[in-house]
Amino acid sequence: MPTLSLQSFPLPLIGLAAFSGTGKTTLLEKLIPLLCTKGLNIGIVKASHHSVDPDTPGKDSYRLRRAGSSQLLLSTPERSICYTEKSGHTDPELMNELQLLDCSRLDLIIVEGFRDAAFPKIELHRQGLDRPLLYPEDPNIIAIAWDIPLTDNPGLPQLNLNSPEQIAEFIYRYCFKEIAQ
Template sequence: MFSPSVLGFAATSGTGKTSLLTKLIPILKAHNLQIGIIKHSHHDFEMDQPGKDSFRLREAGATPVMLVSRYRRAIITELSADTDISLTEQLALFPNAGLDLILVEGFRHERYPKIELVRPNLGKPLLYPEDPSIIAIASDQPLLTPPDLPCLDLNDTQAIAKFVIEIFLKRQRD
């Protein structure tokens, strides 16, 4: 069975991961790639709305709760606040049928292929010296990187898409 490739985008908060992905996904889709995404959040979030039946059922203790319409499906599963979550576990649960690529935002401390986003003006330390799974850097300023670590222009989404398609996905398929 074919498994989609997994590529992450890692950076500290405020670097622009989501902004980049919202521009990158349409370009990748224009190349007939089917894209899924896993976004890691450090915050509690609520997808359901108080007063709705699915919210009331979950509040009553049901977990998981699946909400289905002819347009979309959502599964809400309660997790223990002290549970460590891993990318491997999330990938195992992710519906990947028909996908070519799963993009991951976050899980920056796990080892899987990822592009590090850098804005030197934020003054944050680089991740790549400690993380051999970083396959490229995307920065809004030129950086001196090792010869085997491409440095892409963070503001050139077309160039990042070209790297994903022509370098990353080609390597994954070879």
Template sequence: MSDSIPTSFKFPLPVIGFAAWSGAGKTTLLANLLPLLQDRGINIAMIKHAHHNFDIDQPGKDSHTLRKAGADQMLIASRRRWALMTELEDETEPRLQNLLARIDIDKADIVLVEGFKQEQFPKIEVYRSGLNKPLLYPQDPNIIALVSDLRLNITLPCLDIDNPAKVAEFILRYCLEASTKLRNK
């Protein structure tokens, strides 16, 4: 399995993306996977791509007021969490490799990525037949498995979208091949 990792992609932790057309159920699948992986002692970092403007702080909150007033970077912190928002001037999409540089690798065993389907890194395709969209596989050679509501006759592992435990097992097996850190869990 690890032979399918693009040679140009380098990161000290296993990185697996979830790519699909909008509405396929990436977020729902990930919300079901995260606790299953966490129950196995895996510390997970997440990166999510958004196709639109978004705010993590709400209007009326101090961080929102200060960011809107002109702070190019707004870091908000408490004893429970911190978040850094950086305003970007250019209109280009951020690169996954640049975002990965922001991950604290000492606090994570794996990075799961939602979106970034055009980037070259290992991905699991989430496919729903009802969307009437084409498969991303085999046009994307970085897809390592397919999660679907159909049983498809393909050469990749094809996992049931309604069985997140099997998807979690696949991820763990994949990561065990890619990382000695996970072998010690």
């Protein structure tokens, strides 16, 4: 069986790359409904550098995880939550995280974070944060969304960070170019 890679992933995959505080999650909150109106089922992979545990201490799922299960699927009428325990504290690999998704239920995956992984990304840039641009060092940046137009020409499509409609349309056309034409 061939090894799955980011380049051969079976679904369109696009990321938002930016430094912390740029507004990736805020933009995603606006992009998701816009893309859903196009009939797309959207999956999100969000990287976090913080340890989170959305489970409730004392509840059955929490107790079973603490007892040593490697994976626990909590299934309710409204949703399913899959907990996968990891050994060690190494940064997760995007490909491993993507394989946890049920791709048969999705049309598009948007990744927030995993800035160093090699897959297509839109760079978000806010001039006021005084952070360097990522595109000169990352050949996987396919467009730049800014709050103030760039003074130099990066040779990439430039999008208005304050226009989620424009960014959603770019994502749709980029990911579904055969369908959109």
